[in-house]
Amino acid sequence: MTETVCVAVPRKGRPLEAVLERLAAGAGVHALADEVSSTLRYEKAVTKGRQHPDRDVYERLADYSDLSDPTSPEYTLLRDDRDGKPRRIVFDSVTIETDAVNVQLVGREEPFRSLRTHEFALGFDSADLVLEEVVSLRPDGLDSLADVNARIDPRESDVRVVTGLGDTVYHTLMAKPEVLPPGADLDREFVADYTGDLCISPRYERLVEAVLGTDALTDVDFAYPAPDADEEEAAIADTGLGIYLTVTGSTARDYGLVLGEHLFPSETVLMENPTEASDATEDVKELLTDQQLETAIEA
Numbered sequence: 001m002t003e004t005v006c007v008a009v010p011r012k013g014r015p016l017e018a019v020l021e022r023l024a025a026g027a028g029v030h031a032l033a034d035e036v037s038s039t040l041r042y043e044k045a046v047t048k049g050r051q052h053p054d055r056d057v058y059e060r061l062a063d064y065s066d067l068s069d070p071t072s073p074e075y076t077l078l079r080d081d082r083d084g085k086p087r088r089i090v091f092d093s094v095t096i097e098t099d100a101v102n103v104q105l106v107g108r109e110e111p112f113r114s115l116r117t118h119e120f121a122l123g124f125d126s127a128d129l130v131l132e133e134v135v136s137l138r139p140d141g142l143d144s145l146a147d148v149n150a151r152i153d154p155r156e157s158d159v160r161v162v163t164g165l166g167d168t169v170y171h172t173l174m175a176k177p178e179v180l181p182p183g184a185d186l187d188r189e190f191v192a193d194y195t196g197d198l199c200i201s202p203r204y205e206r207l208v209e210a211v212l213g214t215d216a217l218t219d220v221d222f223a224y225p226a227p228d229a230d231e232e233e234a235a236i237a238d239t240g241l242g243i244y245l246t247v248t249g250s251t252a253r254d255y256g257l258v259l260g261e262h263l264f265p266s267e268t269v270l271m272e273n274p275t276e277a278s279d280a281t282e283d284v285k286e287l288l289t290d291q292q293l294e295t296a297i298e299a
Contacts, residue, residue, distance in 0.1 A: 003280040004102040008111035008123030011090035012040050015268040018167035019124045026287045027098050036073050039064055043089040057087050071095050101283040115159045121276035122284055127269045131207040141213035158275050163289055164267040172246045173260030179240045186260025192216040197223040199235050199242030208243060211264045233257060
């Protein structure tokens with residue numbers, strides 16, 4: 001009988017889509033990956049008011065989930081954080097059968113923490129969460145996923161990063177041109193010599209400290225966008241210097257900001273709790289690891 005390995009994954013969003021794309025490539029389940037991604041994108045549009053379905057949320061949920069087929073995706077309802085706390089349809093689970101091992105993706109709100117509590121041997125989550133929770137702060141910063149494992153305190157967590165999935169969005173330095181001296185580069189060295197406010201999202205405070213290093217932030221004070229701010233780039237423009245996740249930088253340029261160094265990849269990563277590893281989990285890691293796509297991680 002083929003063994004089934006449960007893998008913790010996010011319930012929605014870009015990280016889940018990255019996992020589905022990797023499985024589509026490794027196990028040939030392209031139709032399944034497209035089905036789950038398109039369903040969740042539609043439900044996100046409903047939540048944001050861009051789609052107005054004729055059926056209520058329970059009817060749609062019943063239509064999406066085929067409980068008679070163990071390989072069919074299942075979904076569930078969660079309360080959304082938006083005004084009125086509407087119910088939102090999110091991913092729950094699906095089983096993918098392969099010759100070597102069956103892979104059951106199990107949706108979790110916090111996959112990384114599920115590995116930390118030994119509920120799973122394998123899981124996917126954003127690399128940001130690893131930095132925010134268990135990477136130790138040091139005087140010098142880090143700039144790649146390859147540095148992460150060396151900075152995880154073994155007393156804090158057994159979890160280690162195996163590989164990145166390449167869905168990279170960077171934490172990027174941004175500044176008003178008048179903040180930069182003539183000929184200066186907007187990079188880590190500039191921040192190390194800078195004195196003043198640095199605008200970041202409050203949840204990224206520890207991440208920024210880990211990435212830049214505590215020495216570089218000696219004379220820096222963190223400033224935060226107003227809770228009701230529509231775009232963080234506007235708050236960075238008001239502050240003069242900041243860090244924000246960016247893909248193209250077009251919105252930043254709308255506010256007259258200069259784009260500087262890419263500081264750290266906000267990437268979906270495959271993680272493992274080695275204390276829960278087995279021969280079957282090694283088979284899953286092999287299935288999910290594409291040598292042409294993966295980010296090199298040093299153990």
